[in-house]
Every structure is written in structure tokens, then in C-alpha cells.
Amino acid sequence: MDAPAKAGWDALVADPAGALVALDYDGVLAPIVEDPTLAVPAPGAIEVLRRLAERVGTLAVVTGRPAAQVVELGGLATVPGLIVEGQYGAERWVGGELTTPEEPAGVTAARAAPPAALAAAGADPAVWVEDKRLALVVHARRTADPDAELGRLDPAVRRVAEKHGLEPHPGKMVVELRAPGFDKGGVLRRLAAAAGSRAVLFAGDDLGDIPGFAAVEELRAAGTPGITVASASPEAAAVAERADVAVDGPAGVVTLLVTLSDQMSE
Ligand SMILES: [Mg+2]
Structure with a gap:
């Protein structure tokens, strides 16, 4: 120390x-x-x-x-x-x-977007989206190579975040979209x-x-x-x-x- x-x-x-x-x-x-x-x-x-x-x-x-x-x-x-x-x-x-x-307007508006964007980006079917009401979390833990999968999906996830005024925050095998602040x-x-x-x-x-x-x-x-x-x-x-x-x-x-x-x- x-x-x-x-x-x-x-x-x-x-x-x-x-x-x-x-x-x-x-x-x-x-x-x-x-x-x-x-x-x-x-x-x-x-x-x-x-x-x-x-x-x-x-x-x-x-x-x-x-x-x-x-x-x-x-x-x-x-x-x-x-x-x-x-x-x-x-x-x-x-x-x-x-x-x-209250639920942030951006989350309400974005709720349906990640699954569609992920499907369009050809996401591994083991990727799933958690709805935390105040945030949406894309989980890749169940895929064969989570880091590679998230890297590949990153542009699609960022587009969803940007469109709805949410911030993308990376974590272990996840990326979370939440209201700023x-x-x-x-x-x-x-x-x-x-x-x-x-x-x-x-x-x-x-x-x-x-x-x-x-x-x-x-x-x-x-x-x-x-x-x-x-x-x-x-x-x-x-x-x-x-x-x-x-x-x-x-x-x-x-x-x-x-x-x-x-x-x-x-
Ligand atoms: Mg922790």
C-alpha cells in the first residue's frame, strides 16, 4: 500500500x-x-x-x-x-x-431499438437486452467471445444511444445505455x-x-x-x-x- x-x-x-x-x-x-x-x-x-x-x-x-x-x-x-x-x-x-x-424519455423511446438494431447487425442469438427501466443493458456474457461480439456490435449500439440521447457505458461483457448524468x-x-x-x-x-x-x-x-x-x-x-x-x-x-x-x- x-x-x-x-x-x-x-x-x-x-x-x-x-x-x-x-x-x-x-x-x-x-x-x-x-x-x-x-x-x-x-x-x-x-x-x-x-x-x-x-x-x-x-x-x-x-x-x-x-x-x-x-x-x-x-x-x-x-x-x-x-x-x-x-x-x-x-x-x-x-x-x-x-x-x-420517472423513466427517462430516451429509454422509453429507445426500448424497442436495441433488439432490432442487434438483429440487423447480425448479433449472436445469445446476446440479450436487459430492461432496467432507467437503462437498457446489452449482455454478451453468454456468447462464445463476448469482447469480440460487443466490438462488432459497438457501432449499432452507439447509433441507438446517440439517436435517443443516451450514453453508452461499457462494462464486463456488457454495454449499458443510460441517461446522462x-x-x-x-x-x-x-x-x-x-x-x-x-x-x-x-x-x-x-x-x-x-x-x-x-x-x-x-x-x-x-x-x-x-x-x-x-x-x-x-x-x-x-x-x-x-x-x-x-x-x-x-x-x-x-x-x-x-x-x-x-x-x-x-
Ligand atoms: Mg461490479
Whole structure:
């Protein structure tokens, strides 16, 4: 760990009440699985979240998924005080209450477009489109060569995005079309400002988490200590390179959070 990261860790431990601990869900708290509706937390993940919830000022899950879906899937309602920022901060769940915006006009207009555009581009039949109401996600995980398939479909997907005023955001074996103005960096800046956080930790595993890492780096430059953690996977090596610390998948994240929680209570 280099000096700024160590300072971030030490500040979290020294002042848990001033800490913001924010974690992605898929690939960080829950192992990635073929069927995303079966992605459940790693062993020990919920237990350590419950322990952290008693200690830290702000504990948040920051995900691209719909907030209610991840609460249900993860059993997150059992973690007292947890904030779940869903769809890159477009919606929020806290204390059993979901706040979610109107569906963006661009998504309504674009809803029928991706399947047609993909068919016209000769997409592999294993490509499918997930409708998240606030965003549309093209999934290539089930194809033989997801990166090549997405590369081939990229022009068609970009045309749909452009036509409907949506932004294309690449991720692991996916590209997501969503309304402009939402990313995990914005979520972290907002959470830290709202709580007056005095130290920040953010853990992610995918390209959509890099704006979150950038926000921690900005906070650090502005005097708030922080640390970024990658839940490393071969599918997104750039994420591990960008983070202060790389751990081995959700099991490694759980170990790191247990250490943090233990040190906070010493
Ligand atoms: Mg993830």
C-alpha cells in the first residue's frame, strides 16, 4: 500500500464515525455468476456489513442494478442503516424506502431499438437486452467471445444511444445505455458531502467503478483521506491497475472488510 492509501486506511480506523464505506455489489460483495438473478453475497459478506454498520458513519452499496433488486437478492434489508444507491445513483433505497425517478424519455423511446438494431447487425442469438427501466443493458456474457461480439456490435449500439440521447457505458461483457448524468463518482461525492465524511473507502471491480475511484482520488487531493480497493478479476484488469489495493474477488473483499472492522473496534 502506498502512503496516500495507508493514510486513508488509518483515517478510517481512527475515526469510524467519520467514515464512508461504499461497495459495489456484483463482483465485489457477490461473485459474478452466469445468471445475474442468482448473484448472492459471498460467505461472510452480510455479517461483516452488519458489523461495519454499527461502526461507520455511512455504509453504502453503490450498484448499477436497480436498488430494490439488489436489496432483495442480497438480503441487504438485514443491514441496519445501509444506503443502497441503485442504477448509478439514479435511485436510492434506505430504511425500506425506495426513491426512484420517472423513466427517462430516451429509454422509453429507445426500448424497442436495441433488439432490432442487434438483429440487423447480425448479433449472436445469445446476446440479450436487459430492461432496467432507467437503462437498457446489452449482455454478451453468454456468447462464445463476448469482447469480440460487443466490438462488432459497438457501432449499432452507439447509433441507438446517440439517436435517443443516451450514453453508452461499457462494462464486463456488457454495454449499458443510460441517461446522462449518473455515475459512481457522482454518488460518492454526494454521499461524502451529505455526511461530511472524514475518510472514504470505495471498492469496485468493473469499468463503471473507475469514476468512483476517481472521486476518492479527488477527495484525497482536497484533503479527505481515502482508499480504493479493486476486487480483481481477469475480465477487467484495468480496474485493479487503477486501485490502491487489489484483493482476490469477493472473498478477498470480505477478508479486507473483516480486518477493517476488527481494527475499528480495537
Ligand atoms: Mg461490479
